[in-house]
Amino acid sequence: MPRDRFDQILLAALAVTLTGLGLLLLVPGASTGQVASPALSRQVEKEMLSQARLSLLERRYAPVHRLLDQGELSAAMLKLEELSRDLPGEVHSNLLRGDVLWRMGQLDKALTQFALAVRGNPDYVDAASPLNQRDLIEAALTQGLPQVRDRLRSQPGSRVLEQVLRDGYYLQSRLAGGCE
Amino acid sequence: MNVLVRSRHFWLVLAAGAAVGVFGGLLSFWGNPQNSGICVSCFIENSSGALGLHSNQRMQYLRPELIGFVLGSLLCAVGFREFASRGGSAPLARLVAGIFLIVGSAVFIGCPIKLFLRLGAGDLSALSGVFGLVAGVWLGLQSLARGIDLGRSHSERGGGGLWVPTLFVLLLLFLLVRPAFIAFSERGSAAQHAPLLLSLGAGLLLGALAQRSRFCITGSLRDSLLMGRRSPLFWGFIAFLAGVVATSLLTGQFRYGLYGQPGAHVDYVWSFLGMLLVGWLSTLIGGCPFRQLVKAGEGDTDAGLVVIGMLLGGGLVQTWGIAATAAGVELPGKVAVLTGLAFIILLSLFSRERAPG
């Protein structure tokens, strides 16, 4: 409760400030519109970057998809090598390489490539993403993990196979969800 | 036991524990990430991202549950005339502690509530975290017994205890109005959430129950170690575990196993150390991350600073690569956990009440 004049002045000032705040926020036209909201610009920019990246991936990797559709697996592998040269560090190459290796029956190497791809871009296991590859990765895991476990039983201590198994468990974990 | 059962507080604690366990399972069934129906650290990271404190586009969402915890606690405290601004006990240390609470949780990938949600859903990889948490609480008790004292909080004038709840009211407004400067993930785990009203409602209920009952995961472990079955919090913890397991089984979310669990890694040593950090810190500062939110709602400015620290930590663990992933714990995470342990040790050394001479 206001005890003296100064308290009353403070309360009045608060009322004016809050009224002004309310007017700024609620009355249309308060913004001059001359300067774009930086937050909105950032959001738009993020969306554009995302779309641009998707478009780039579709364009650059279209030849690989064509070769895969034609069943030209070896040619697809070579094309991926070329694309890795031009786009170093782009994990989409790893994803498609995993796909080719899976089709060739090289399940252990496929799992390694899928793990590299997902580590670099979790969108591959995101059902809501246009890059979603859950079905492919699940199929590779279903076929590949038992095979790797069998081989590890006959070759205990194989570091390469142990790493493939870890990659497989990682993929399983990512497919299962969780906060990441 | 008869004495306990006749106490209303006992049943309140039981109800709070069971509710946290049940809603922890239900919220992931309703849309929150798997095994993360309630995860204060993950939610803090999501909220930090929404506020622009980090740029991980997959982890940006103002979690209504957090808002509910604080405001539910506030409403309950005000309704039962328990709201009181108090603080002044090592405020900066608590701010830093808040950061390290999130560090430890992020390295484990989960707060103490999520730890048991994971375990209750059959995730055996959480066991190393359980041992770490219990060890951390034990160490915290040893520290307190040997004179580590951060100082008493005292009543504060000026309504300081209202500022953090006011912040969360603002966050609620942001959640409802969705201004452009608040980020909302469209993909990733932050895009997975239960319907807003359900999340907020659950948060409000749990905040209120926790405020009345003083329910806290690390507090339960602490009291269990000190008093065993005589402690109401022990039974509250049992009710929590029962709620978790029952909900997990009934909603089909139970997956027994060590590998391939959602949001889990198998770097057991670092899971242990991360939770050790959380348990130890929580015992020293008087509550786990969930309890800090509830205390902040009832006017505790020290807890409020922990919450601010947690929000900062939520931004840092993502920006600096401290947060672990299913692939494991990277070097920044390991460094951060060890730094946190060094922080506790230094804090203990400086805060220790020593006998004169």
Add this chain to the structure above:
Amino acid sequence: MKIVHLPLLALLLAVLLLAGCDRPLSGPPLRIGYMNCNSAAETVQRFHPLTVYLQERLGVPCETVPVDTQDFEGRFAAGEFAFGHFNSLLYVILKENLDIELLATEMRGQYGSSTAGGIIVRADSPIRSLDDLRGKRMLYGPQLAPTGYLAQYDLMLQAGLDPERDLAYYAIPHGSFKHEKVIYGVYFGEYDVAAAPMLDLEIMIREGKVNADDFRVLAQSDIIPYCTFGAAKGADPQLVAKFRQALLDLTPETTVEIAGERVKVLKAAWIDGFEARTDEDYDPIRGMARRANMPPYQEF
């Protein structure tokens, strides 16, 4: 109390000092034969760091011995080496004739410890299938190359073609870098078709020497194991086990000191690592060799 502790400290100190001493390795050197890919000089340059590493791990002096492919079997049989590094066809030959023991398989390229052979044409070639190879000029790699000759020879046989009769002719480049010459031979239009190891094609693309779009792959063989380490029958079992483990323990960060310089062992050898495989993994090569009437199953 102090008197009791001093001798103990002195003993500890002595042990530590002795442990730090680099004692020179004694005994006759363990000769490791390395199959030449292109030249003896290149072989030594590639594999000397690996030999130094093995020396450190085995605790016996080791020597890098470059060996021409055709001479390997004879020199191995003569007992010149206890350990050797060779291509997978040579492993099959040595296994069949000398009962060597498989140690580890080399990993390199997209297929890891495996590789394949391909039959390739230039992208603008009118040749569309293996059947179109009749009457064409083909370039093969060296005859004992599993993915430069054997795999492609077998591919043609399985397609009902006889390389000895159905081609206009086939040639094998002379000199070193045969695999690259085979690929360039088609690239520059000197030959219609080439038997290209997929690994070499992959490496040339990676290095920007050619592009994937410059060629069409008419056919690719089964995926077979890549280059291999083996041990002579009767080699000391403990040494064999240590040798194998030393190979499997190699990581890209493993280094040795050579002439005051720290050298990455795998990088120097152009290898990504080693993997343990089983002898059964080499059965596809045996199948190819039988069908192609090649060593170790050739009949005259």
